[in-house]
Amino acid sequence: MKMHFSLVHGFLSIAVIAMLSACGPSSDPAAPKAANSKSRMPSDPAIKSLYIQSCYGCHSSGAGNAPRTGEVAEWQSRWEQGLPMLLKHTKEGFKNMPPKGMCMSCSDTDLNALIRFMAGKENEQKPQP
Numbered sequence: 001m002k003m004h005f006s007l008v009h010g011f012l013s014i015a016v017i018a019m020l021s022a023c024g025p026s027s028d029p030a031a032p033k034a035a036n037s038k039s040r041m042p043s044d045p046a047i048k049s050l051y052i053q054s055c056y057g058c059h060s061s062g063a064g065n066a067p068r069t070g071e072v073a074e075w076q077s078r079w080e081q082g083l084p085m086l087l088k089h090t091k092e093g094f095k096n097m098p099p100k101g102m103c104m105s106c107s108d109t110d111l112n113a114l115i116r117f118m119a120g121k122e123n124e125q126k127p128q129p
Contacts, residue, residue: 038060038061040069040070042113042114042117042122044113046110047110047113047114047117050103050105050106050110050114051114051117051118053103054100054101054102054103054106054114055069055101055103055114055118056069058096058097058101059118062074064095064096064097065095065096066096066097067118067119069117069118069120070118070120071120072119072120075118075119075120075121078119079119079121083112083115083116086115086119087108087111087112087115090111090114090115091108091111101114
């Protein structure tokens with residue numbers, strides 16, 4: 001009986017150690033990206049304000065299958081369509097996104113700046129061929 005108790009005790013000890021070792025920092029490469037999507041903000045205060053009130057809710061988390069801010073891979077196929085098409089989709093609404101992303105006060109210039117920021121292309125005027 002004592003031997004059975006020792007085996008159970010030993011097994012439980014190993015199980016606890018194994019579970020605790022799994023509680024370390026994540027090695028999942030997507031984890032830092034999610035944090036980056038949520039913490040990334042435009043440097044221009046006016047664009048930052050528009051981003052927070054109209055874009056952040058979906059584009060920081062990927063809600064409704066929205067491409068996440070700064071996740072270049074998620075934006076790549078969209079970016080390849082060109083800014084005119086992205087602006088058209090933004091203004092008219094596209095799939096789960098409402099027209100203008102519900103930013104009715106946004107000008108085309110504002111929307112272009114927001115698109116470039118979220119796509120991680122702030123310094124590019126058009127997609128690279």
